[in-house]
Amino acid sequence: MDRSMEELPAEMTINILSRLPLKTIFHCKLxxxxxxxxVSDSSFVNLHLSRSPTGLLIHQIVKKNPGVFxxxxxxxxxxxxxxxxxxxxSFDINMVPFLRNYxxxxxxxxxxxxxxxxxxxxxxxxxxCNPVTREIMTISIPQYYKQDFVVIACGFGVGSLTGExxxxxxxxxxxxxxxxxxxxxxELVAEVYTLGTGQWRRLGRVPYWLDGCDFGVVLxxxxxxxxxxxxxxxxxxxxxxxxxTFQLFPSPPREESDNDFQSLAVLKGCLCITDGGNCFxxxxxxxxxxxxxxxxxxxxxxxxxxxxxxxELPYLYDVYLFGGLNDGTIFFVDEDLFAFYPRSGTIENIExxxxxxxxxxxxxxxxxxxxxxxxxxxxxxxxxMTEIVGTFLEIWHLWFLFFLCHRMDSVGRxxxxxxxxxxxxxxxxxxxxxxxxxxxxxRVDFTFLLASLLRFFTSNLGFLSKIDxxxxxxx
Amino acid sequence: xxxxxxxxxxxxKQLFNIEEHLAVQSVTIRNMVKEDGASSVIPLPRVDSETxxxxxxxxxxxxxxxxxEDYVKKFVxxxxxxxxxxxxxxxxxxxxxxxxxxxxxxxxxxxxKDFTLExxxxxxxxxxxxxxxxxxxxxDEFQWAF
Numbered sequence: 001m002d003r004s005m006e007e008l009p010a011e012m013t014i015n016i017l018s019r020l021p022l023k024t025i026f027h028c029k030l031x032x033x034x035x036x037x038x039v040s041d042s043s044f045v046n047l048h049l050s051r052s053p054t055g056l057l058i059h060q061i062v063k064k065n066p067g068v069f070x071x072x073x074x075x076x077x078x079x080x081x082x083x084x085x086x087x088x089x090s091f092d093i094n095m096v097p098f099l100r101n102y103x104x105x106x107x108x109x110x111x112x113x114x115x116x117x118x119x120x121x122x123x124x125x126x127x128x129c130n131p132v133t134r135e136i137m138t139i140s141i142p143q144y145y146k147q148d149f150v151v152i153a154c155g156f157g158v159g160s161l162t163g164e165x166x167x168x169x170x171x172x173x174x175x176x177x178x179x180x181x182x183x184x185x186x187e188l189v190a191e192v193y194t195l196g197t198g199q200w201r202r203l204g205r206v207p208y209w210l211d212g213c214d215f216g217v218v219l220x221x222x223x224x225x226x227x228x229x230x231x232x233x234x235x236x237x238x239x240x241x242x243x244x245t246f247q248l249f250p251s252p253p254r255e256e257s258d259n260d261f262q263s264l265a266v267l268k269g270c271l272c273i274t275d276g277g278n279c280f281x282x283x284x285x286x287x288x289x290x291x292x293x294x295x296x297x298x299x300x301x302x303x304x305x306x307x308x309x310x311x312e313l314p315y316l317y318d319v320y321l322f323g324g325l326n327d328g329t330i331f332f333v334d335e336d337l338f339a340f341y342p343r344s345g346t347i348e349n350i351e352x353x354x355x356x357x358x359x360x361x362x363x364x365x366x367x368x369x370x371x372x373x374x375x376x377x378x379x380x381x382x383x384x385m386t387e388i389v390g391t392f393l394e395i396w397h398l399w400f401l402f403f404l405c406h407r408m409d410s411v412g413r414x415x416x417x418x419x420x421x422x423x424x425x426x427x428x429x430x431x432x433x434x435x436x437x438x439x440x441x442x443r444v445d446f447t448f449l450l451a452s453l454l455r456f457f458t459s460n461l462g463f464l465s466k467i468d469x470x471x472x473x474x475x
Numbered sequence: 476x477x478x479x480x481x482x483x484x485x486x487x488k489q490l491f492n493i494e495e496h497l498a499v500q501s502v503t504i505r506n507m508v509k510e511d512g513a514s515s516v517i518p519l520p521r522v523d524s525e526t527x528x529x530x531x532x533x534x535x536x537x538x539x540x541x542x543x544e545d546y547v548k549k550f551v552x553x554x555x556x557x558x559x560x561x562x563x564x565x566x567x568x569x570x571x572x573x574x575x576x577x578x579x580x581x582x583x584x585x586x587x588k589d590f591t592l593e594x595x596x597x598x599x600x601x602x603x604x605x606x607x608x609x610x611x612x613x614x615d616e617f618q619w620a621f
Contacts, residue, residue, distance in 0.1 A: 012564050012580060019584035026617050030592050032604050036613070 013038055018048040021073065021087055022132065022364050039366065049111055049365040056083065057114070057131075057362035058337060059104060060355050066093040066104045069114070069131050070353060071362050081327040085352055091131035096378070098138075099127070107358065108156035108215030112365025115156035115167055115215065126154075126167060128195065128369060135369040138376045139167060139193055140200070152188060152209075155216035155223030159241035165195040165372075168216075168223065168239055170206050192244060196372040206246050208237045215360075217264040219271055220290055224249065226261045226273070235261050236273070250293035252285040266361060267330065272299065284330065300330060306345050333359040481508070482516045483531070489524040490516065497534045502571035521569055526562040529554065533575055547574055551582045557598050560586075 017028060017038065025048075029036045038044055055074050061067035073087040093099055105119035112132060118125040126139040155168040170190045188210065190203040208227040210216075216223030222238040227248075235251040251261065252273065262274045271287045282302040288295040328342040337350040337359065369377045479495040481504070499505040507517060519527060538546045554560060560579045567576035587595050596603060603610075 008561060008565060009568060012561075012568055012576070015564075015576065015580040016584045016587075019581055020588055024588055024590075027592055028595065029617065030605075030610060030613055031595055031599075032601050035601075 010034075010038060010041075014041070014044045014047055018044060018051055022089065023087055042371075045366045045368070049363070049367065052112065052363045052365055054361050054363045055087070056331060056337075056359055057109060058333065058353050058356040058359040059107060060353065061357055062355055064094070064101075066096075066099050066102050066118075067357065068092050068094075069129075071131070071364065072353075081329060083350070083352075088352075089131075091129075091134065093129075096136055099136075104357070106154065106215050107360055108154065108218070109360040109362050110157050110165070110218055112363055112367055113156075113165065113369070114360070114362070115154070117151075117154060117215075126169075126193075128156075128165075128167075130365070130367060130369055132364050132366055133368055134379055136378050137195075137369045137372070138378075140198060140376075153211070153214060153216060153225050155218070155225075155239055155241075157216075157218040157221070157223055157241045160221050161242040164241075166241055166244075167193040167195070168203075168244075170210055190239075190246070196375060198374040203244060206237075208232060208246065208248070210237060214263070217266060217271070219266050219269075222249075224264050224271060226251075226264060236264070250287075250291065250296070252287075252296040253293075267299070300328070300340070300342055302340060302347070303345070306340070306347050331359070333357070483527060484516050484518045485522055485524040485527040486520055487524050489527070491524075491527055491531050493531055493534060500534055500572060502573075504570065519566075519569070522566045523562070526559075526566045529559075529563055530566050530570065530572070530575070533572075547578045551575075551578045555582065555586070557583060557586055561599070 013035065017025060017035070020028065025039060029039055053073060055072055057069055057071040059067055060070055069091040071089055073084040075082050075084045093104070099118070103119045105117045107114050107116040109115070112130055114129045114131065116127050116129060118127075128137040128139065129135070150172045152170045152172055154170075156166070158165045168190060169192075170188050172186055173189050174186055188206040188208075190206050191200045192203055193200045209229050210225040211228050214225070216225045216239060218224075218241075221241045223241065224236055224238050226235055227237045232248060234248040235254075236249040238247050238249045239245070240247070260275060264271065264273050266272065267284075267286060271290065273285050275283050275285070281304070283298055284300040284302075285296050286299040288297065330340045330342070332338055332340070333356045335356070337353040337356045339348045339350055340346075341348070369375065480492050481495050481498050483491045483493060483498070483504075485491070495508065499508060504517065522530070533547075533550060536543075536546060536550075551560065551563070554563065560583050564576050564579035564583070567573075567579060587598055590598060595601070605613075
């Protein structure tokens with residue numbers, strides 16, 4: 001038996017590699033050239049995804065926006081339930097120039113892809129990111145959404161029938177009704193974006209008022225949100241990712257005195273919902289059988305005592321529940337990451353993952369965003385290159401202005417005037433080239449390079465105005 | 476009615492008998508039997524006798540379906556040497572016995588999971604085909620993962 005792995009068929013190597021922890025797979029890329037290529041192979045990517053265990057991903061802001069994604073595996077064997085800190089990996093979102101200084105508002109995750117929305121009025125504020133492949137995709141400007149519309153709820157998931165990844169978002173718009181005399185009516189309208197198509201499609205009016213601005217919880221090809229319609233007989237609404245329809249969904253039985261429902265999550269493969277909102281007892285309901293109203297039951301009740309025993313108190317106000325272990329442990333984010341242990345009835349503040357803004361259940365994958373046709377995808381490594389070029393140009397320009405200031409004679413003035421016209425023309429040409437290329441070569445990072453060149457000419461310099469000042473002798 | 480037996484021949488020309496209804500767990504053998512009735516000896520030119528003996532032992536198992544999973548796991552656990560497991564996985568791949576192949580690969584993955592790079596290479600006898608410079612370049616690219 002003297003045989004090396006290299007002689008072994010690719011199928012076997014893929015079978016072995018796909019079962020390794022993410023960190024080890026990265027180490028294995030170094031083993032030999034063949035292995036490195038295999039890891040990029042689509043059959044490996046799919047096999048790995050099918051076996052990839054669900055862990056936790058948190059969004060952490062330590063120093064500055066937009067922060068860092070960190071993810072850990074969950075060790076959940078018969079006698080061993082814990083977060084596996086050895087597997088901790090991270091993705092620094094500050095590496096992405098166009099996200100720098102923005103605040104990430106909400107995020108949703110499916111198959112290792114993260115959909116994130118910025119809390120800003122930027123036109124393009126929805127992005128898809130794969131922290132493992134370090135790619136980031138810009139979702140184009142919505143066709144129907146306008147700035148004064150308020151985005152209410154989002155969803156990101158994949159329909160198993162079509163295999164299409166979809167972003168759905170709903171926003172509130174004002175509709176004039178019967179002439180202008182009667183006050184305007186508000187409507188909730190939805191639009192959907194299928195990854196790879198490059199455009200939003202309008203879905204029309206949503207019959208229910210989806211709560212808050214969270215990403216819907218995805219289970220069984222549906223996104224789930226709580227709704228705020230007082231008279232609806234159920235308090236959950238779903239969006240079918242295959243059929244693209246909104247429907248009411250059975251919610252737990254309720255009494256008048258009960259607190260409002262707050263956040264949805266998936267625990268051990270079952271849909272669950274919390275009520276509470278800064279008051280006790282804080283209850284987590286679990287739906288044992290999907291879609292069966294009778295299967296809702298109170299899984300856990302967190303009492304005030306449990307919270308009081310915790311060193312740093314969770315507020316239990318803006319809770320994001322996002323995972324559980326087979327021994328009943330439940331993880332939730334509430335400014336920090338907390339674990340609730342039902343056996344001892346205690347809550348622990350997880351120090352290793354402090355400052356967690358929010359969290360999602362996350363299955364790491366090697367899915368390549370570049371495989372989606374007609375999308376603008378950037379890899380962080382190439383983005384860094386762009387930054388370097390941009391910085392270089394900026395330095396060059398400052399030096400050039402400095403030089404001009406010291407050589408101000410009549411010839412210099414003429415040169416400056418010429419330069420002014422030249423820059424104005426070059427600027428417009430560049431703008432059109434950029435626009436054109438952006439349409440034609442959506443996937444190429446080159447367009448991003450041009451975009452940052454453009455930014456360099458416009459925002460950073462105030463080039464034209466500075467020249468004007470120079471000419472009038474102000475500088 | 477007597478049960479029909481098949482004869483399998485290993486790389487080193489050793490012969491093994493196995494009942495047909497057990498042998499057809501292998502998709503490769505099943506297809507051969509379908510095609511020509513397989514009256515004669517089935518040659519397996521890539522499988523040595525030691526490994527074939529293991530495969531035959533696996534195919535001959537008499538487990539209730541609900542215990543099968545545990546049995547397969549124990550079966551590969553008992554042969555916890557990486558070279559043996561790789562041979563077994565290779566044979567399972569050739570014979571198209573998915574369960575055995577998956578179990579063997581899983582065991583290998585379990586064993587090399589915590590290995591360092593050098594240990595992985597040594598255990599699987601892989602030659603490093605990269606220069607230190609190339610290795611460093613990749614290490615730099617994936618610095619965040621190390």
